[in-house]
Amino acid sequence: MAHAINRRRLVGLVGLGVAAPLLPFGVPAARAAERITVLNWQGYGTDEKWAVAEFTKKTGIEVAHDYFSSEPEMITKLRTNPGAYDVVLCNSARVSQVQAENLLAPIDFAKIANAGGLAPKLRDNASLIMDGKTYGVSWVWGMTALAARTGKGTLPDSWKSLSDPANKGRAALADDATAMIGIGALLTGQDINAPTNFNAIKAELRLMKPDVKLLWSSEDQWNKAFTADEFDVAPYWSGGAVRSIRRYKLPLAYIVPKEGAIGWLDSLTVPASSTKKDAALAFINYMIDPGFYVQWVAKAGAPASAYASAMDLLPADDLNRVTYKTDYLQQLQFQAPLSDDLRQQIGDLWEETKAFYAQ
């Protein structure tokens, strides 16, 4: 008997010896279902260390990150790594392109407790919906509107200020075809995503020639030229405006003109190939939570939250709250996907307009 016990013990010991080195790996492996991977721009909210730690503490789900540096790269990564990602950031104007290859799963809003608080205009944005199903959860939004130097009399309230004789040689346009043709569409009362009267847009943009001092293509260039007093009015990104005021103390006001402004909307999506969809939805639920948003604004700086009442939780004089007034949502036209032909037409018109400015 003793002999048998010894042998059994021996086997047990050997087994334990083999298993022991595996233990540290074995335990997390058992919880593998609780580890999700997020694909996003680096430093864009989801990878804030304090947020990931708080989320893991609340739910036990660990969060890993992978990054892309352009939207085509994001689509390529989704295409070539099925199963690798559970939450993917997708601009609303790109959702239909991604879903055209059946890469996304429809969102089950019943599993997102915070979904009820999303602004309806954003939650039900047409760009996110295909065949009656929603493929992205609205997360944050921003806009291209008008920035003007303060201390120069009354502030402008119209895109017309870019062709106002009073601003001769004092305007800087964005060297961005979709933004500038969009502004032309707003000026002529057209849909920015489906302009039909290109001649009217062309005429409006040509009127700006005497005012145009320069064309800007980066935030850095915008800040440098504004600091050097080269222009007073210019289209600008909302995020850039907040940074210019907060970090560089530039004397500018950010205005949504009466004709409206161009909005963009970033959504969080779940790839069809994800095997941890419930954990992914739990993370999305945390990401749209106003509690997370308020901390994000305070600790790092953020665009506007799609959660309607989140902005009200910010201090009354907070720059984000002033810049992204909830009322503005009604004045924005959100960018939608463009067909190749329309994109080409828009690019051609802007190229031709630039050549006209150069003459």
Next chain:
Amino acid sequence: MALTAPTGAAALRQRPAARALPAWVGTVALLLPTYAWLTLAVFLPLCAMLLFSVLTKAPFGNVHPELTARNYLVFVSQPYLLEVAWTSLKLGFLTTALCALIGLPAAMALKLGASGRLRSVLFLLIILPFWTNGLVRIFSWTMVLREGGFLDMALHLVAPGAGSIGILFSMPAIVIGLVHGYLPYMILTCFISLLAIDDSLIEAARSLGARAPVIFVRVILPLVVPGLVSGSILIFVPVIGSFMEPRILGGRVGVTMGTVIEDQFTAAFNWPRGAALSFTMLAVVLAIFATFSGVLRRSAARADASA
């Protein structure tokens, strides 16, 4: 180098041939790396671009491009491009002419006025700008040329209260940046041509009673033409395709073929049209060179005949 080369060759000749390989094997072996590299780095990318230029879409991802010639008809469908092309050509001619006007005298000064240590120092000063990044040089110019920049500051030191002479975001600003960037090519090619002129030719002209201007026009200028031509080619080709200088120094007025082509690749994602525009410009450049080389050859032949 000039001294060692013949001795090396002589040594080779004296060594008995160990094993007789056909002569072409050596030739092929020596040429192979060069041609392989040229194929890889120049020929294949050019072929890819040529292919792109006749497609409807860039063949990336999940698209099925078709063959088309419409990218080459863009000058017809978008007539404003003709004016842009003309701007680029004018910019090319102006920059090249200014480089020649400044570069040739500079090269002559370098040859006649300096020797030994001084010449190497001056030579280094000419090459020095090449060591700094082109983008840095262009951004430095924006600081000099902008309103209230260094140029204005200097003016206001001399004449306080004078207006601004800042010329940033204008055609002259682009030309200044381009001439500054490409001048060393012209000085170097002219200098090499000048070095090759036998001093006894100039002494002979002088002993025959020719004055300095006549020597310059009748003796030096014809002999320095190869330097001027190669310098002009080295400058003209990149200048008409330049996009960084027009964009940064030209601002609103800086729309050239270079910036239009760049936009097609980076902003509009229309690689086929960008490629077609590039090849059209290449054809125009080749046509200009063909015309000029014909003129030059004829005038050279006439000069030979008259001599």
